[in-house]
Amino acid sequence: MRIRPQILYCSILLISLATGVASAQNAGASSGYPVAQGKLTEPEHRGKGLYRRYCVGCHGVRGDGNGENAPYLDPKPRDFTQATFKCRSTASGSLPLDSDLYATITRGIHASGMPSWNPLPSRDRSDLIAYIKTFSPRFHEEQPGPALPIPAEPPASAESTQRGAAVFQDMNCWSCHGKDGRGNGPSAHTLTDSRGYPITPYDLTTGSRFKCGESDRDLFRDLMTGLDGTPMPSFTDALKPDQLWDVVHYIRSLQTNHGQDGEAAMVGSKTETGK
Amino acid sequence: MSIVTNKLGALALLLGATLALVQPAQAIPAFARKYGLPCSACHEAWPKLNSFGQTFKDEGYQLNNDRDAPFYQNPAYWPVAMRITPHWHFEGNSRVASDVVPGDGTSGQQQSTINASGFDLPGIDILTGGTLAKNISFLLVPSIESDSGTISFESAWVRLDRLHGSPWLNFKFGKFELDLPISEKRIMTLSNNGGFYQLYHFLPPGDVTPTSMGDNQLGAELLGHSADDHTRYALSLLSSSDGELGLPGGRSYDGYFHLSQAFLLPHLGLQRVGAYGYVGLAPTFLLTSDGVPIPGSGRGNRSFYRAGAYASFYLGRFDFTGLVQRASDNVFLANATAANQTLPDGAQSPVWNTGTLEAHYTYSPQLVFIGRYELVRMTRQALATNPGDFANLDAFTLGYRYYPFMHSRAGLAWHQEVATVRSKLTSLNGQDQRSTSVFMGFDFAF
Numbered sequence: 001m002r003i004r005p006q007i008l009y010c011s012i013l014l015i016s017l018a019t020g021v022a023s024a025q026n027a028g029a030s031s032g033y034p035v036a037q038g039k040l041t042e043p044e045h046r047g048k049g050l051y052r053r054y055c056v057g058c059h060g061v062r063g064d065g066n067g068e069n070a071p072y073l074d075p076k077p078r079d080f081t082q083a084t085f086k087c088r089s090t091a092s093g094s095l096p097l098d099s100d101l102y103a104t105i106t107r108g109i110h111a112s113g114m115p116s117w118n119p120l121p122s123r124d125r126s127d128l129i130a131y132i133k134t135f136s137p138r139f140h141e142e143q144p145g146p147a148l149p150i151p152a153e154p155p156a157s158a159e160s161t162q163r164g165a166a167v168f169q170d171m172n173c174w175s176c177h178g179k180d181g182r183g184n185g186p187s188a189h190t191l192t193d194s195r196g197y198p199i200t201p202y203d204l205t206t207g208s209r210f211k212c213g214e215s216d217r218d219l220f221r222d223l224m225t226g227l228d229g230t231p232m233p234s235f236t237d238a239l240k241p242d243q244l245w246d247v248v249h250y251i252r253s254l255q256t257n258h259g260q261d262g263e264a265a266m267v268g269s270k271t272e273t274g275k
Numbered sequence: 276m277s278i279v280t281n282k283l284g285a286l287a288l289l290l291g292a293t294l295a296l297v298q299p300a301q302a303i304p305a306f307a308r309k310y311g312l313p314c315s316a317c318h319e320a321w322p323k324l325n326s327f328g329q330t331f332k333d334e335g336y337q338l339n340n341d342r343d344a345p346f347y348q349n350p351a352y353w354p355v356a357m358r359i360t361p362h363w364h365f366e367g368n369s370r371v372a373s374d375v376v377p378g379d380g381t382s383g384q385q386q387s388t389i390n391a392s393g394f395d396l397p398g399i400d401i402l403t404g405g406t407l408a409k410n411i412s413f414l415l416v417p418s419i420e421s422d423s424g425t426i427s428f429e430s431a432w433v434r435l436d437r438l439h440g441s442p443w444l445n446f447k448f449g450k451f452e453l454d455l456p457i458s459e460k461r462i463m464t465l466s467n468n469g470g471f472y473q474l475y476h477f478l479p480p481g482d483v484t485p486t487s488m489g490d491n492q493l494g495a496e497l498l499g500h501s502a503d504d505h506t507r508y509a510l511s512l513l514s515s516s517d518g519e520l521g522l523p524g525g526r527s528y529d530g531y532f533h534l535s536q537a538f539l540l541p542h543l544g545l546q547r548v549g550a551y552g553y554v555g556l557a558p559t560f561l562l563t564s565d566g567v568p569i570p571g572s573g574r575g576n577r578s579f580y581r582a583g584a585y586a587s588f589y590l591g592r593f594d595f596t597g598l599v600q601r602a603s604d605n606v607f608l609a610n611a612t613a614a615n616q617t618l619p620d621g622a623q624s625p626v627w628n629t630g631t632l633e634a635h636y637t638y639s640p641q642l643v644f645i646g647r648y649e650l651v652r653m654t655r656q657a658l659a660t661n662p663g664d665f666a667n668l669d670a671f672t673l674g675y676r677y678y679p680f681m682h683s684r685a686g687l688a689w690h691q692e693v694a695t696v697r698s699k700l701t702s703l704n705g706q707d708q709r710s711t712s713v714f715m716g717f718d719f720a721f
Contacts, residue, residue, distance in 0.1 A: 031325060031544070031592070033639045053640050054327070057313040057683050068682055069311030108340045113311055115338045119330040119504060121539055209341070 031124075040134065047131025050124050055132075058113065063135030065195075073113045076197055083136035084194060084229040087212035092226045092234035094145035095138060101129045103213070110209040111202075148224055150217050151241045156249045164250025167243050176201040176231065181254040194229040201232070204254045219248045303402050304720050305356040306331070307683040309348060310338055314686045319594075320643035320676060321686050321720075322461040323635070326545050330504045335412035335436035335445060336405055344409040354405040360690070362716025365392035366467055369709045370702035386703050392713075396421045397465075400429060402720075410436040414451070428520070430491055443499035450493045450518060454509035454533045456551055456585045456598055457633065459489035463645045466714035469672035469694025473649040474583070474600050474629040479657050479666050480701060482625065484579050484608040485557050486529070491518045494528075505537040507549075515555050525573030529555035544589035552582040560613035575614025577605035583629075595634040602627050609657040621659035628652050641681055645692075647672040667699040676718070685721035690714070 032049025040048060051059075058077040060066040065079035078085070087104045088096040105125055108116030117125060133139040154160065168174060168181075176191065178184040181204035193199045202210065212222050223244050226234030235244065307314060314321050317328025324332065337343040345354075367390045376382035398421045404414035416429040432449030452460045459472055475489030494513035500506060511531040516524055535549025558573025583600030606624040607614045629651045636644040651668040674692030695711040702708045 031319060031589075031637065031640075033641075053313075053315045057316075058311060073311060108338070110341050112340065113342060115310065115312070115340050117327070119327040121326075121544055123541070 041130065043127045043130040044134055045131075046124075047127035047129070050120075050128050051131050054117070054120075055128070059132075063132060069113070074197075075112050075193070075199065076195065077113070079195060080132045080135035082194070082229070083138040086227040086229060088144075088225050088228065089147035089221060090145040090225065091148060091236070092228060095142055097144050097147060098126075098129055101132070102126065105129070107213065109211050110214075111211065148221070148236065150220055150224070151245075153216055153220070153248075154242065154245055156252065160246045160249045161253045162250075163243070164246035164248070164253075167239065167247050168250055171235065171238065173247075177204055181205050181251070191231045193231075199230055204251050205256065216248050216252070219251060220244055223247060303356050303404055304683075304685055305354040305402065305405065306336060309352065309354065309405060310342065311683055313681050313683045314678075315640035315681050318640075320463070320635070320637050320640060321678065321688065323463055323643075324458075324461065326504065333445075333498075333500050333504055333507065334442070335410065335434050336414075337410070337412065337436065343406050345406055354403050356402045356720055357399060358402065358718070358720035359399045360397055360465060360716050360718040361394070362396075362465070362690070362714055363392070363394050364466060364715075365390070365711075365713040367709075367711040370704070370706055371708075372703040384703055386706075407433070412436055441499070442502055445498050447496040447498060448494075450491050451496065452491050453488060453511060453513075453531055453553075454496070454498060454507070455488060456533065456535070456549055456583065457596055457631070460491070463635065463643070463676065464647065464672050464674050464692050464694065465690060465716075465718065466672070466674075466692050466694045466712035468670065468696050468710055468712040469647070469674065469692055469714070472631065473651055473668060473670050473696075474598065474631050477602075477627070477629060477651050477668065478604070479609060479625045479627065479653065481611055481657060482604055482609040483611045484555075484604045485515070485517045485519075485524070486553075486555055486579065487517060488531070488553055488581060492529075492531075493518055493520070505539075505545075507533075507535050507537075509533045513555075515557050522571045523573075524558045525561075525571055525576075527556040527558060527573065527576050529553065543591075546589060547587045548585070550582075550584040552580065554578065554580045557608060559607045560615065575607065577607045577614060579604040579608060585631075592637050593634065594637070595632065598629075598631040600629045600631075602629065603655075604657075606657070619658065622657065623655060623659055625653065625657040626655040628654060641678040642675065644675045645673070662700055665700045668696060670694070670696040674714075686719060688718040690716055690718050 031053065032046060033052040035045070035048045035052060037045045056067055057069050058067040058073065059080060060070065060077070063080035065077045067077060070077055083095060085096045085100070088094065088100045090096060090100070102125055105117045105128065107118070108114050117128075174185050175187050176185045178188065183201045183203035185201065188201050191199050191201065210219060210222060211227070212218055223239070224234065224236045226232055239247070304314070306317070317324060317331055319325040331338060367388070369388050370386040371389050372384045373387040374380055374382050375385050398418050400416055400418045402416050404412070406412050412434045414430045414432055416431070417426050418429040419426050428450055430450055430452065432447050432451045434445055434447040436445050438444035438446060452458065455475070457472060459475060462470060462472070464470055472489055476487045478484060492511070492513040493516060494511050496509055496511040498509040500508070509532065513529040513531065514522070515527045515529045516522065531551070531553045533549065533551040535547055537545050537547040540546055556576045556578050559575040559577055560573075561568035561570070562572035562574060563569060581600055581602045583598055585596060585598035587596040588594060603624055603626040606618060606622050609625045610619055610622045612618050612622070629649065631647070631649045633645070633647040638644070649670040651666070653664065653666055656663065656665055672692065672694040674690065676688045676690050678686065678688050680687065692714045693712070694714070695709060697707055697709045699707055
């Protein structure tokens with residue numbers, strides 16, 4: 001009997017298609033590594049496979065930030081076992097909301113090696129978050145606090161900027177960020193993060209993107225929540241919302257490039273606003 | 276100008292000889308080193324890109340995390356990577372025309388089976404690429420041919436990214452791979468019969484149209500994409516020299532466009548559909564001086580086109596791409612006849628359809644299986660006297676790649692593959708010809 005080659009070829013392809021679909025369903029994984037499920041939930045399990053593919057080289061197999069590339073990166077990749085996150089909508093010391101983590105991995109972290117993972121399907125990003133939360137028991141033991149409300153932004157004005165400059169002076173922002181915001185304050189070179197690595201205060205005059213988003217609301221939130229794990233404190237108790245908006249306007253006045261930067265139109269950055 | 280004589284065995288030659296030059300290129304550990312990403316971040320399975328890698332490429336080799344500009348790199352960083360594949364291969368060709376008495380061209384011809392096997396090397400690609408400055412990217416790929424040692428430029432281009440701050444506007448200039456529906460430089464199979472796409476290279480026997488869309492072309496390209504990279508377009512204006520330097524033909528140009536749209540199906544992943552078209556002009560003869568062709572003096576331009584549509588689907592770990600294309604060459608090009616000469620009797624412009632089905636099963640980023648079936652069906656022959664199915668072609672390729680480790684400094688794959696191509700009625704005696712490759716080797720890049 002002679003089988004026509006086309007038929008043979010197509011059946012081989014179809015068989016591999018069938019096995020492909022079947023085992024994809026078994027593993028519930030698309031482009032991640034096939035990993036043992038253990039006690040993981042389905043999203044965590046999928047997330048683990050994806051984490052192995054995308055994140056492990058920096059954040060490490062154990063999520064402790066000691067991936068093979070960690071020695072070459074500054075700032076260091078986050079140690080997820082500590083569950084300390086810079087970009088949150090929640091109060092200082094609180095866990096972040098899932099939506100905070102989602103926004104961060106979508107946007108990437110400016111001025112660091114952490115890329116934007118916006119190209120990954122949204123489900124993959126959610127599953128990754130489910131998995132990185134398994135590295136710390138805190139996510140089982142505690143609930144993240146509520147998102148701190150961000151009041152409507154009053155219009156920017158010369159007066160508001162001036163008041164912001166005064167606050168910058170009074171609150172000693174300059175001791176770290178420098179008189180003109182260039183990140184060269186008197187104590188700048190002594191600062192370390194919570195893992196003991198030297199850290200530089202943000203140069204407020206560069207670009208228009210911050211680690212935790214680019215919009216005025218993002219900036220407001222940074223000042224409100226602080227960046228946990230870094231010397232950058234929360235000012236929510238010390239300053240009233242109006243004062244925080246004044247500081248935001250003052251910081252914008254330092255950014256000579258603000259608004260001209262093509263990157264400001266960047267992909268994921270927009271997702272962060274309004275949280 | 277008689278460029279190639281119309282010989283029935285030309286197809287076998289075409290497959291055997293020219294395609295040995297087809298060499299996959301893009302897999303660039305220099306990028307992985309620059310950003311500290313493992314191969315698996317950008318490659319579904321090296322060298323095939325995933326959506327993260329495709330976005331990185333579309334952004335002009337930039338992550339847009341503000342570590343893109345070269346001065347963020349340690350000055351010792353040099354954006355260079357190399358790729359080569361030491362391998363063993365078998366090549367079997369049936370019914371190849373050969374002289375009855377070896378060495379005596381007048382002794383008449385017969386059909387012979389030619390089987391060869393042994394250890395071998397392809398050419399080597401030196402891949403340099405990245406950014407010259409924020410939003411100015413480049414790629415330069417000198418490649419050294421394995422047999423002659425000559426150096427050629429596989430790619431050499433500069434790209435201005437995000438003009439007016441928009442991902443929709445990028446401008447590329449130089450020698451580059453077209454934004455093809457399936458990249459041939461990132462093909463997953465490497466053998467003489469499986470290491471290229473029939474869809475880009477097939478020409479009916481005797482056709483001398485100097486084009487293969489799979490080859491890198493010289494020109495300028497306007498390309499862009501939506502912020503999420505789901506909508507992509509490319510428009511290219513090319514010298515009709517098939518990437519050959521020195522303006523061999525004259526002053527004709529080709530045009531190419533490609534438009535595609537991806538959509539996310541819940542639980543299945545990113546699916547993409549697209550359409551493309553290539554229209555070209557090629558000279559059919561050159562002016563001569565004392566009978567010697569004058570380079571660049573091409574005359575009698577005639578046209579050709581390729582147009583196709585495709586869909587790529589992801590189903591869990593399985594993905595497949597189906598592509599159909601229609602192609603036609605002008606009657607003078609197809610019959611190797613100068614436009615100022617008389618055509619042979621029954622000459623007509625050939626038309627053919629190709630179908631390509633490629634499937635991958637990515638068990639893990641370290642193990643991938645590849646299957647491909649391509650067919651070419653002539654719908655009109657270059658000579659009305661040819662049988663209707665003359666030169667129809669079926670090509671089948673199966674293989675797998677295993678990557679023993681996955682990190683951000685280098686890539687290594689163990690590669691095994693079988694590929695076989697049958698072309699209808701093309702032998703000396705008008706019988707079918709088959710060409711088969713078996714390939715295994717180590718594919719590495721660092």
